[in-house]
Amino acid sequence: MIITFPNGDQREFPDGSTGMQIAESISPGLARNALGVIVNGKPFDLSRAISGDATVRIVTFTDTEGKEIFWHSTAHLMAEALEALYPGVKFGIGPPIENGFYYDVDLPEGVKLSVDDLPAIEEKMRELVKKDSKYERREVEWADAVQYFTEKGDEYKLELLEGLKDSEITFYTQGGFTDLCRGTHVPSTGMLKYPKLLSVAGAYWRGDVSRRMLTRIYGIAFPKKDMLEEFVKQREEAEKRDHRKLGRELELFYITPAIGMGLPVWLPNGTVVRRQLEAFLREELLRRGYQEVITPHIGNLDLYRTSGHYPYYADSQYDPIKVEDEEYMLKPMNCPHHHQIYSSKPRSYRDLPLRLAEFGSVYRYEQSGELSGLSRVRGFTQDDAHIYCTHDQLKAELVNAIELTQLVFTTFGMDVTTRLSFHDPANPEKYAGEPEMWAQAEREIREVADMMELNYFIGEGEAAFYGPKFDFIVRDAIGRKWQLGTVQVDYVMPERFQLEYTGADNTKHRPVVIHRAPFGSMERFISILIEHYAGNFPFWLAPVQVSVLPIGDDQQEHAQAILSRLESMGFRASIDNRSEKINRKIAESEQKKIPFALIIGRKEVENGTVAVREHGVGDKGAMAIDDVVNMFTQLNEPGKG
Numbered sequence: 001m002i003i004t005f006p007n008g009d010q011r012e013f014p015d016g017s018t019g020m021q022i023a024e025s026i027s028p029g030l031a032r033n034a035l036g037v038i039v040n041g042k043p044f045d046l047s048r049a050i051s052g053d054a055t056v057r058i059v060t061f062t063d064t065e066g067k068e069i070f071w072h073s074t075a076h077l078m079a080e081a082l083e084a085l086y087p088g089v090k091f092g093i094g095p096p097i098e099n100g101f102y103y104d105v106d107l108p109e110g111v112k113l114s115v116d117d118l119p120a121i122e123e124k125m126r127e128l129v130k131k132d133s134k135y136e137r138r139e140v141e142w143a144d145a146v147q148y149f150t151e152k153g154d155e156y157k158l159e160l161l162e163g164l165k166d167s168e169i170t171f172y173t174q175g176g177f178t179d180l181c182r183g184t185h186v187p188s189t190g191m192l193k194y195p196k197l198l199s200v201a202g203a204y205w206r207g208d209v210s211r212r213m214l215t216r217i218y219g220i221a222f223p224k225k226d227m228l229e230e231f232v233k234q235r236e237e238a239e240k241r242d243h244r245k246l247g248r249e250l251e252l253f254y255i256t257p258a259i260g261m262g263l264p265v266w267l268p269n270g271t272v273v274r275r276q277l278e279a280f281l282r283e284e285l286l287r288r289g290y291q292e293v294i295t296p297h298i299g300n301l302d303l304y305r306t307s308g309h310y311p312y313y314a315d316s317q318y319d320p321i322k323v324e325d326e327e328y329m330l331k332p333m334n335c336p337h338h339h340q341i342y343s344s345k346p347r348s349y350r351d352l353p354l355r356l357a358e359f360g361s362v363y364r365y366e367q368s369g370e371l372s373g374l375s376r377v378r379g380f381t382q383d384d385a386h387i388y389c390t391h392d393q394l395k396a397e398l399v400n401a402i403e404l405t406q407l408v409f410t411t412f413g414m415d416v417t418t419r420l421s422f423h424d425p426a427n428p429e430k431y432a433g434e435p436e437m438w439a440q441a442e443r444e445i446r447e448v449a450d451m452m453e454l455n456y457f458i459g460e461g462e463a464a465f466y467g468p469k470f471d472f473i474v475r476d477a478i479g480r481k482w483q484l485g486t487v488q489v490d491y492v493m494p495e496r497f498q499l500e501y502t503g504a505d506n507t508k509h510r511p512v513v514i515h516r517a518p519f520g521s522m523e524r525f526i527s528i529l530i531e532h533y534a535g536n537f538p539f540w541l542a543p544v545q546v547s548v549l550p551i552g553d554d555q556q557e558h559a560q561a562i563l564s565r566l567e568s569m570g571f572r573a574s575i576d577n578r579s580e581k582i583n584r585k586i587a588e589s590e591q592k593k594i595p596f597a598l599i600i601g602r603k604e605v606e607n608g609t610v611a612v613r614e615h616g617v618g619d620k621g622a623m624a625i626d627d628v629v630n631m632f633t634q635l636n637e638p639g640k641g
Helices: 019-026 028-033 064-085 115-131 142-152 155-162 225-240 243-249 268-287 301-307 335-342 391-411 435-451 492-496 522-533 553-568 582-591 602-607 625-635
Strands: 002-004 010-012 036-039 042-044 054-059 100-106 136-140 169-174 177-180 194-204 213-222 298-300 321-323 326-330 354-363 379-389 415-422 456-460 469-475 481-490 512-517 546-550 573-575 596-600 609-614 618-624
Touching (some): 019 036, 019 054, 042 064, 054 064, 064 100, 064 115, 064 177, 064 194, 064 213, 142 155, 142 169, 142 177, 194 225, 243 522, 268 379, 268 391, 298 301, 301 326, 391 415, 391 435, 391 469, 391 481, 391 512, 415 435, 435 481, 481 492, 481 522, 492 512, 546 553, 546 582, 553 596, 553 602, 553 625, 582 596
Parallel strands (some): 002 054, 415 456, 546 573, 546 596
Antiparallel strands (some): 002 010, 100 213, 136 169, 169 177, 194 213, 298 326, 321 326, 379 512, 415 469, 469 481, 481 512, 596 609, 609 618
16 A cells, blocks of 8 residues: 655555554654554554555644544543542543543542542552553444443443444443543553643533533643643643632622623723723724724524524524514624624625724623633623625735734734634535635635745634634743634625625625634633733733832822822822831732832932832832833833833
């Protein structure tokens, strides 16, 4: 058989050769580090025979697929440890996730797990690692699989099997543990040397609140000790930066059951941060020819039937509300409303591109167990915009939207990688529109990415149901990756909403729609921003930019005059005129993470200066107030300070 490698090289191998044999033929080092093999786009175990000509890629832990294989295998290792420690445990699903894995389990009667139990499970996992058991794949008949799990008494696997009657059924066994699983897995447990279990949570079986609550155990694993140590260090740093903790300490937002879980209230300090971000973006929107609009928080259900958001996203939407003879729904998306604005009057090619922008509030149903501070909420605001353009204008408008998105992330010091999110041709039922439309849109997206020399990769199956998109993956201050802004190409909605413009040829044409949101969700973006800065916002973004700290009562009048001058110039300043020692005042200013403190004593009054302290840096010496104002003015621009 002819094997084609990623670089285009081809080599002949005996038919039935395994991924491991191919890896060994390349180099001993690759064979030692290989975790799996991608054969014609599908993951295979290294021990599995390959038949016929194929395109092959050997994956290691440096590859996304390699990490998934490694973490999926570790989920099985944890399950084996759980079965040894808690006989009678039953297993739901145990997939790899973005950073590690989880397994949903139903523990024996009377057994409850907490984080205090995780070290013992880890120890058992390490014991099993030393046995270096092979992961063995075998195909089984559906009836035999049912018999196996019936005898084992695992109703969760039996329910999964009900949906697999017409599918290939495979079991994986390592040591004394057997699981229903598609794979893929590492060659043996000996590779999983450094596991770490992270947390315990509750999760309803199959996400259904009417079903049994299972125990979800999260974990991760690494092939090298230093990788685990780096992860633990980063995790500890992330806990210090947790936006929920800092949100309370800095009085940024508040979530209470009295209002509703997942419905954050912005406190004065948090409102300042949010308004500063909005002002920054609004200035850019004005410069780039956008027009701002405002739309209602609800809409007629037929609007979302037309768009396809109902029923495509029915599981994430709230039930319709009956109003007289009509049904309404909390707005899950802004785009259908904007399409109505476009249709509110005849449009000509001379009117295009039309760029409509809105900080629009939308509502999505999230299970209570998935809610997390600002990062996962039920009501949030998108910095949404929809650009209506001719096909000839499409690429220029995409470039404009991408440049705006890049500006946002570079302003906050975040590295950006781009994912071109394409549809999955194997699942056409997930997408609206004709195949030709998808081929054209994906070709145009790739051409723009190449033209702009973006650092990108392809994410098959990541497209929206109405079109492919650019998704932007940013790396924060401690190296974590987040998927934030998006730019999407849409040929579907113009058809669904019958959007038209009159062309230069005096006939009707369909515009192309670009969906664009640099921040994405304001709530989620700010949660990431809090953690990115560890609450130490730059000067231009800080809720309070400067605290004025008089040392004694004799300096109160002078301090008040300085405060008034700063406020008159638009700076957000406060004064601490309590009869407290100056060290206490400085310490509290530091705790509040105020960027600058201006200390005023007798000497400063006499010399017409202030003693300047910078948060996290310390004493910067005496400065004339004019020099301080000039410094603050320079720092008050987005991206500075």
